[in-house]
Amino acid sequence: MALLAPPxxxxxxxxxxxxxRWMALIGGLxxxxxxxxxxxxxxxxxxxxxxxxxxxxxxxxxxxxxxVTFIIFFVGLSFAGITVAALIxxxxxxxxxxxxxxxELLTVVSLIVAAMVVMADIGRPIQAIVNLFKYARPQSxxxxxxxxxxxxxLFASAVYLYLDGRRDAAVCAKVPGRLQRFHRxxxxxxQDTPEERSRHHRVTxxxxxxxxxxxxxxxxxLGFVFGLQVSRPGWHSALQAPAFxxxxxxxxIGMLLVIAAVMRRGLPSGDQLRxxxxxxxxxALAILVLxxxxxxxxELLTTIYAGAERExxxxxxxxxxxxxxxxxxxxxxxxxxxxxxxVQRGRPGISLGWLIxxxxxxxxxxxxxxxxxVVPSQTDGTLLPYGQGSYSPTWVEIAIILxxxxxxxxxxxxxxxxxxxxxxxxxxDAVVRAPKRAKAAVRAPKRATPDAxxxxxxxxxxSIAMVVVGFTLQIVSYLALxxxxxxxxxxxxxxxxxxxxxxxxxxxxxLVFLAAVVYELLPQRLAxxxxxxA
Amino acid sequence: xxxxxxxxxxxxxxxxRACMEACKVENATPRGSYWMYVFRFEQGKYxxxxxxxxxxxxxxxxxxxxxxxxxxxxxxxxxxxxxATDADRCIGCRYCEVACPYGVNTFNWKEPSESYYLxxxxxxxxxxxxxxxxxxxxxxxxxxxxxEHRRIAGGGHHKDxxxxxxxxxxxxxxxxxxxxxxxxxxxxxQFGDLDNPDSAVSTxxxxxxxxxxxxxxxxxxxxxxxxxxxxxxxxxxxxxPEAEV
Numbered sequence: 167m168a169l170l171a172p173p174x175x176x177x178x179x180x181x182x183x184x185x186x187r188w189m190a191l192i193g194g195l196x197x198x199x200x201x202x203x204x205x206x207x208x209x210x211x212x213x214x215x216x217x218x219x220x221x222x223x224x225x226x227x228x229x230x231x232x233x234v235t236f237i238i239f240f241v242g243l244s245f246a247g248i249t250v251a252a253l254i255x256x257x258x259x260x261x262x263x264x265x266x267x268x269x270e271l272l273t274v275v276s277l278i279v280a281a282m283v284v285m286a287d288i289g290r291p292i293q294a295i296v297n298l299f300k301y302a303r304p305q306s307x308x309x310x311x312x313x314x315x316x317x318x319x320l321f322a323s324a325v326y327l328y329l330d331g332r333r334d335a336a337v338c339a340k341v342p343g344r345l346q347r348f349h350r351x352x353x354x355x356x357q358d359t360p361e362e363r364s365r366h367h368r369v370t371x372x373x374x375x376x377x378x379x380x381x382x383x384x385x386x387x388l389g390f391v392f393g394l395q396v397s398r399p400g401w402h403s404a405l406q407a408p409a410f411x412x413x414x415x416x417x418x419i420g421m422l423l424v425i426a427a428v429m430r431r432g433l434p435s436g437d438q439l440r441x442x443x444x445x446x447x448x449x450a451l452a453i454l455v456l457x458x459x460x461x462x463x464x465e466l467l468t469t470i471y472a473g474a475e476r477e478x479x480x481x482x483x484x485x486x487x488x489x490x491x492x493x494x495x496x497x498x499x500x501x502x503x504x505x506x507x508x509v510q511r512g513r514p515g516i517s518l519g520w521l522i523x524x525x526x527x528x529x530x531x532x533x534x535x536x537x538x539x540v541v542p543s544q545t546d547g548t549l550l551p552y553g554q555g556s557y558s559p560t561w562v563e564i565a566i567i568l569x570x571x572x573x574x575x576x577x578x579x580x581x582x583x584x585x586x587x588x589x590x591x592x593x594x595d596a597v598v599r600a601p602k603r604a605k606a607a608v609r610a611p612k613r614a615t616p617d618a619x620x621x622x623x624x625x626x627x628x629s630i631a632m633v634v635v636g637f638t639l640q641i642v643s644y645l646a647l648x649x650x651x652x653x654x655x656x657x658x659x660x661x662x663x664x665x666x667x668x669x670x671x672x673x674x675x676x677l678v679f680l681a682a683v684v685y686e687l688l689p690q691r692l693a694x695x696x697x698x699x700a
Numbered sequence: 701x702x703x704x705x706x707x708x709x710x711x712x713x714x715x716x717r718a719c720m721e722a723c724k725v726e727n728a729t730p731r732g733s734y735w736m737y738v739f740r741f742e743q744g745k746y747x748x749x750x751x752x753x754x755x756x757x758x759x760x761x762x763x764x765x766x767x768x769x770x771x772x773x774x775x776x777x778x779x780x781x782x783x784a785t786d787a788d789r790c791i792g793c794r795y796c797e798v799a800c801p802y803g804v805n806t807f808n809w810k811e812p813s814e815s816y817y818l819x820x821x822x823x824x825x826x827x828x829x830x831x832x833x834x835x836x837x838x839x840x841x842x843x844x845x846x847x848e849h850r851r852i853a854g855g856g857h858h859k860d861x862x863x864x865x866x867x868x869x870x871x872x873x874x875x876x877x878x879x880x881x882x883x884x885x886x887x888x889x890q891f892g893d894l895d896n897p898d899s900a901v902s903t904x905x906x907x908x909x910x911x912x913x914x915x916x917x918x919x920x921x922x923x924x925x926x927x928x929x930x931x932x933x934x935x936x937x938x939x940x941p942e943a944e945v
Contacts, residue, residue: 213810213859214792215945223803224734226941229794289792289807289860297791301772308771308795396917397765397801475933549801549914550756551741553937649773653763657784657848660773 202569226555228544233287240280246418247273252374270327277320279574302668303649310387318675398543399480416454420528427518483546496534632681639674703781705894710928715753722883730812735865758804758865759921766796784852790861811859840870
């Protein structure tokens with residue numbers, strides 16, 4: 167049994183060390199969060215009238231604006247996180263392993279923030295939570311956003327982050343200190359036996375496979391929120407969903423590049439983030455930026471060359487009208503990213519400053535493009551002669567967004583200080599590199615012990631049953647229990663056929679991913695109980 | 701069961717907007733909120749220009765995009781053809797508003813008490829009124845309608861919920877015409893059962909050339925326009941939007 171070697175008497179990567187400079191940073195961020203909260207209170211009291219949003223049409227406004235832009239932006243950031251983590255696992259890119267947890271954390275934090283922006287945008291947040299659980303209708307593209315993105319995706323990412331962190335938590339739990347208890351709970355009795363290790367690798371492998379289709383679906387769903395609407399020029403496009411996925415990847419990888427660069431500079435032994443990591447990330451970023459520019463070009467050409475009259479007029483408004491500066495700024499930022507990455511590549515070594523610049527430029531482009539998807543279709547895209555509308559955000563909207571950005575940063579740096587953000591290197595990573603041999607090695611002694619195979623099978627059966635039941639619940643509640651699909655003709659079509667059917671769907675999603683936790687944690691529980699009985 | 705619809709004769713309309721006024725009075729809509737809206741728009745190039753008018757209530761579509769996208773079923777289609785908004789269930793996400801090609805949805809951006817025709821909390825007004833705030837709440841608008849008993853008449857115009865033209869459900873269920881129909885001095889607007897071949901509206905639709913707005917959106921609206929022509933890409937609004945709430 168390979169016991170976890172306790173490291174030095176200090177937690178790695180600055181965990182548990184709260185320097186004065188860091189406290190100052192936390193204080194600053196906290197102040198911004200409070201400012202955002204005050205803005206939110208203002209909005210709750212005065213209603214959404216305190217924002218710059220107004221009705222489409224007679225009021226000449228945009229009813230979805232800065233908040234929706236940032237909902238898409240934050241959900242987009244989450245994309246790259248878990249994708250990179252899953253790819254590292256599936257494609258066995260060992261050089262990239264140090265950024266895996268940063269990526270996972272980016273996903274979890276940005277999804278939490280995205281959910282909060284939704285709450286800021288929605289008129290009645292309390293009713294929203296209750297009514298979505300009670301009445302959510304599969305026919306609305308929001309159903310996917312609500313169940314898949316917010317619940318399923320966030321839960322799956324949290325499970326992934328949790329399970330992937332258990333080994334490091336076990337290592338940290340050996341170090342006495344204030345955080346020991348927290349690390350011990352996280353580790354949940356992890357011993358790092360070969361069996362546990364192979365079990366963990368099997369689980370994360372399956373999770374990674376399950377998460378990739380989920381996140382393609384989830385980001386496409388967000389694209390469908392717009393892409394399925396015929397009423398707004400600029401929205402109804404088959405390219406909408408793929409473009410959302412690609413831009414999500416672009417901004418997410420860019421943010422990961424920024425985070426990795428900051429960590430390399432700021433963390434003790436941050437130089438474990440080797441140059442290859444940055445080369446890999448910047449290459450991925452460059453490719454995604456090029457693909458996105460291609461998408462933009464295709465979209466422009468299609469609508470200007472052959473588009474219907476309204477689509478053409480609308481596209482012209484995008485590139486020459488009131489929001490043209492945002493379009494050109496975004497395009498310039500995308501090209502600028504490529505230029506910066508090229509310059510960085512041409513220099514010896516890596517320049518973190520240049521990489522951070524590239525990563526941030528991409529965020530400018532991502533926010534700009536999202537704004538252009540959301541707003542101009544409402545102000546310049548009415549199909550009846552309402553006249554030109556306008557939109558500019560008020561201080562409340564900006565303060566809430568800034569506050570949530572600060573909150574996200576706060577959560578991220580807070581986590582970095584209580585848990586190692588880089589996977590602690592282990593000398594026995596043979597399991598990852600040579601899984602077959604390792605598994606065989608694990609299995610051989612297991613057969614020797616009389617009660618091991620039966621116990622193993624119980625856990626496997628339970629987990630598989632959870633997955634099957636989970637998917638069944640999802641399918642049944644989607645198709646048979648929730649409100650019916652299709653053109654509705656009576657009031658009854660607006661109610662779910664079984665009350666709280668959406669909860670059953672979410673339960674199904676949760677159950678599927680909970681299976682992973684059960685598969686990893688249950689064997690120890692059983693072993694412990696047996697030990698007690700003995 | 702009757703399935704209601706509206707017929708609007710554009711050859712009669714002179715853009716007086718009495719229907720808008722009647723709608724505001726009947727439904728007590730807040731400032732900036734027009735459930736009925738009359739377009740005044742211009743077409744053509746000088747000197748061959750023409751000003752046209754087009755009253756635009758909610759189209760009460762049979763394949764309503766707003767009903768499709770509502771995440772909680774607050775917006776729903778009634779068996780009598782009306783598209784209704786349940787104020788109790790609405791969560792204020794405003795998806796119906798972006799999905800609607802006609803721009804008929806009006807969101808309640810704030811608690812409307814201070815922004816009706818007169819701001820009763822204004823110090824100058826309260827000097828005269830002695831601080832009294834008249835009752836705005838029309839009990840008819842607060843009632844529950846239809847066999848499903850849901851509050852769909854827009855009573856109270858609660859902050860953060862969506863509103864739109866209800867075809868005056870409180871009058872229709874009482875066998876009266878909607879307010880705009882009753883008020884129009886030129887009988888531009890007709891209301892009735894489109895499923896009954898002998899009704900006035902069915903006869904008009906059958907005997908006169910007509911169109912429906914943005915039919916290629918596939919929304920299948922229940923409002924028919926007689927005479928005139930559908931506004932196109934070249935139509936220009938001749939007045940600025942009012943963004944104050």
